[in-house]
Amino acid sequence: MSAAVLEVTSELYAEAEFCSTDTGNGNAISKFTFVYPNRRNTDANGTQTGQTNGMDKRNGQSETATAKTPSIKDSEEESYIEEESFESDYEESVCDEEDDFEYESDCCEASEQKETNQPSIKLDKDGDLDVERPRKGAIEIEHRKSTRLDAVGLQIWRGALLLADYIMHNEKKFKNAHILELGSGVGLTSIVASMYAREVICTDIDIEGLLDLIRGNVQRNAHLSNPHCRMHVNELDFKVSYQDYPRELKDKLQHVQYVVAADVIYDDDITEAFVRTIVSLLLELPKLKAIYIALEKRYVFTLEDMDSVAPCYDYFLRYFEKRNSRFGVNRWKLINVCMNFPRYFDYDKVKDLVLLKICHASK
Ligand SMILES: C[S@@+](CC[C@H](N)C(=O)[O-])C[C@H]1O[C@@H](n2cnc3c(N)ncnc32)[C@H](O)[C@@H]1O
Numbered sequence: 001m002s003a004a005v006l007e008v009t010s011e012l013y014a015e016a017e018f019c020s021t022d023t024g025n026g027n028a029i030s031k032f033t034f035v036y037p038n039r040r041n042t043d044a045n046g047t048q049t050g051q052t053n054g055m056d057k058r059n060g061q062s063e064t065a066t067a068k069t070p071s072i073k074d075s076e077e078e079s080y081i082e083e084e085s086f087e088s089d090y091e092e093s094v095c096d097e098e099d100d101f102e103y104e105s106d107c108c109e110a111s112e113q114k115e116t117n118q119p120s121i122k123l124d125k126d127g128d129l130d131v132e133r134p135r136k137g138a139i140e141i142e143h144r145k146s147t148r149l150d151a152v153g154l155q156i157w158r159g160a161l162l163l164a165d166y167i168m169h170n171e172k173k174f175k176n177a178h179i180l181e182l183g184s185g186v187g188l189t190s191i192v193a194s195m196y197a198r199e200v201i202c203t204d205i206d207i208e209g210l211l212d213l214i215r216g217n218v219q220r221n222a223h224l225s226n227p228h229c230r231m232h233v234n235e236l237d238f239k240v241s242y243q244d245y246p247r248e249l250k251d252k253l254q255h256v257q258y259v260v261a262a263d264v265i266y267d268d269d270i271t272e273a274f275v276r277t278i279v280s281l282l283l284e285l286p287k288l289k290a291i292y293i294a295l296e297k298r299y300v301f302t303l304e305d306m307d308s309v310a311p312c313y314d315y316f317l318r319y320f321e322k323r324n325s326r327f328g329v330n331r332w333k334l335i336n337v338c339m340n341f342p343r344y345f346d347y348d349k350v351k352d353l354v355l356l357k358i359c360h361a362s363k
Contacts, residue, residue, distance in 0.1 A: 006148060006149045007146055007147070007148060007149075008146065008147065008148070008149050008152060008155075009145065009146040009155070010152075010155045010156060010157050010158075011157075011158065011348075012156060012157060012158050012161070012347055013145060015347065015348045016032075016346045016347050016348075017346060018030045018031055018032055018033065018346065019031045023142065026144065027142050027143060027144055027154075027213075028142070028143060028144070028145055029140055029141070029142045030140070030141055030143065030156075031138045031139070031140050032138065032139045032140075032141060032156075032161070032188060032345060032346070033136055033137070033138045033345075033346060034136065034137050034138070034139070034164075034168070034344045034345045034346075035134045035135070035136055035137075035344050036134070036135040036136070036137060036168075036344070037168055037169060037171065037342070037344065038132070038134060038135075137224065139188060139191055139192070139221050139224065140217075140220050140221060141156060141186050141187070141188055141217050141220075142186065142213055142216055142217055142220070143155055143156050143185075143186045143213070147208075149267075150207065151207050151208050151210075152185075152266075153183065153184075153185040153186070153204050153205070153207065153210050154185070154186065154207075154208060154210060154213065155185070155186070156185060156186055156188055157185065157262065157263040157296075158263070158296060158347050158348070158349075158350070158353060159262030159263030159294040159295055159296060159353070160185060160188045160189045160262045160263065160294075161188070161345040161347045162262065162294045162347075162349065162353050162355060163189045163260055163261075163262045163292065163294040163355070164188060164189050164192040164344070164345060165341060165342065165343055165344050165345060166292065166294070166337070166341060166355060167189070167192050167193050167196065167260070168192060168195075168344050169341040169342060169344070170341075171196050173258075174193060174196045174197055174258065175196045175197075176196075176197065176198040176228075177196070177197050177198060177199075177257045177258055178197065178198060178199040178201075178255040178256050178257050178258075178287070179193045179197045179199070179200050179201070179256065179257070179258045179259075179260060180200075180201045180203065180253065180256045180258070180259045180260070180281075181193065181200065181201070181202050181203060181259075181260050181261065182203055182204075182236060182238070182259060182260070182261040182264065182274070182277065182278075183203075183204055183238075183261050183262070183263075183264035183274070184202045184203060184204050184214065184262075185204060185210075185262075185263075186210075186213055186214060186217055187202055187213075187214040187217045187218060187233075188217075189260060189262055190202035190214075190218075190231070191217065191218060191221045191224065191225070193260070194218075194224070194225040194226060194229045194231050195224055195225060195226055195229075196226060196229075197226065197229050198226075198228060198229060198230070199229065199230045199231075199232075199252075199255065200229060200230075200231050200232070201232045201234060201249075201252055201253070201256070202214055202218070202231065202232065202233050202234070203233075203234050203235065203236035204235070204236070205235065205236075205237045206235050211233055211234075211235060214233045215233050218231055218233065232252065234249055234252075236249065236277075237273075238264075238270060238273035238274045238276070238277045239273045241276070241280070242277070242280035242281070242284055253281070253284070253285055254285065254286065254287070255287060256281075256285050256287060256288060257287050257288065257289050258288075258289060258290055258291070258292065259278065259281055259285075259288065259290075259291040259292070260291070260292045260293075260294075261274070261278075261291070261292075261293050261294070262293075262294040262295070263294065263295055263296060264293070264295070265293070265295045265312050265313060265315075265316045266298070266312050267312070268312070268315050271312065271315055271316050271319060272319055274316075275316070275319050275320050275323055276323070278291055278358065279323050282331075282332055282358070282360070289359065290357050290358065290359040291357070291358040291359070292337070292355060292356070292357055293355070293356045293357075293358070294353065294354070294355050294356075295313065295316075295353070295354055295356070296350070296352050296353050296354075297310035297312075297313045297352040297353075297354060298310060298312060298313070298352065299352060310352070313354075317334075320334065320358075329361075330361050331360065331361055331362075332358050332359065332360055332361055333358070333359060333360075333361045334356055334357070334358050335356065335357040335358075335359075336354065336355075336356060336357075337355040337356065337357050339353070339354070339355060
């Protein structure tokens with residue numbers, strides 16, 4: 001059977017309990033609820049983090065403009081500081097041991113975080129009970145419930161939620177950052193990134209109206225975004241070489257600090273094109289700090305191996321390694337990110353899910 005006619009359905013739909021309504025045009029609109037990271041709205045420096053910008057749809061409470069983020073002045077000052085520290089980070093070490101260590105400490109934080117997502121009981125200044133409940137939000141996404149294999153971007157996959165969790169948990173890292181998402185499907189991860197980032201470039205191929213679907217989803221969730229975030233939806237096909245990207249897209253990419261991609265490793269041809277794309281980005285983007293790739297290994301048993309193997313994942317590792325060691329030395333390092341960060345969205349964080357980080361080996 002040709003890949004183009006094979007009908008596939010995301011595993012996510014069977015396991016997550018989200019409210020979903022059919023639109024009548026073959027699509028559904030589903031509500032992906034999440035819990036905001038519980039950090040009492042302040043970061044280590046006591047700065048407002050903007051986590052109050054959610055809307056608790058179940059309670060029907062809408063946000064107010066003032067609750068969204070710090071004042072414009074505060075946020076401009078912050079962004080200036082971030083830019084400055086970014087420049088010096090880049091000079092010294094974009095991805096060094098300290099950065100890896102960050103994940104180690106993320107892991108420790110993660111176990112504490114799980115506890116703190118439970119309601120905690122404190123006394124307010126008058127001695128009355130002050131029960132802190134997890135703040136909830138919801139992202140509404142229009143998507144398909146099943147598609148042919150060549151249109152899987154119209155569905156939503158576990159990797160998108162894993163990457164969204166990672167971004168939420170590492171809010172400080174992504175705050176005011178310039179982020180590019182590759183193969184973004186219906187846009188959920190980019191929408192989460194826009195809650196913190198200064199600029200998000202959400203990209204995919206334009207198959208069966210996918211880019212317009214993303215634009216609709218971005219509009220539908222605009223109230224969740226950092227009001228200073230610029231959101232773009234652009235076509236970026238892994239099979240088109242960097243040299244042939246439109247000038248306007250190349251200009252935007254010059255600012256990108258983080259590239260993220262979820263569940264784009266499932267077909268060897270696409271994997272090869274994806275690896276060529278990330279290699280070009282690693283070579284061409286002057287401010288790029290790291291690429292995060294969420295994927296599901298998807299084991300199969302083969303008679304040839306007489307074992308369970310993850311052929312697409314293995315193919316990705318081999319192909320990346322081949323490109324990486326092309327000139328005798330490894331230019332980039334590939335790190336398995338510790339998975340012990342909390343789950344803010346509702347999905348099955350199966351053990352086959354992985355999050356990889358790629359960055360320059362020398363930095
Ligand atoms: C399994 S879906 C994952 C979508 C989304 N990231 C998620 O996790 O829900 C794979 C994505 O890769 C995209 N893709 C496939 N071929 C591509 C290509 N040549 N260039 C760019 N994206 C591509 C698909 O359109 C789709 O959005």
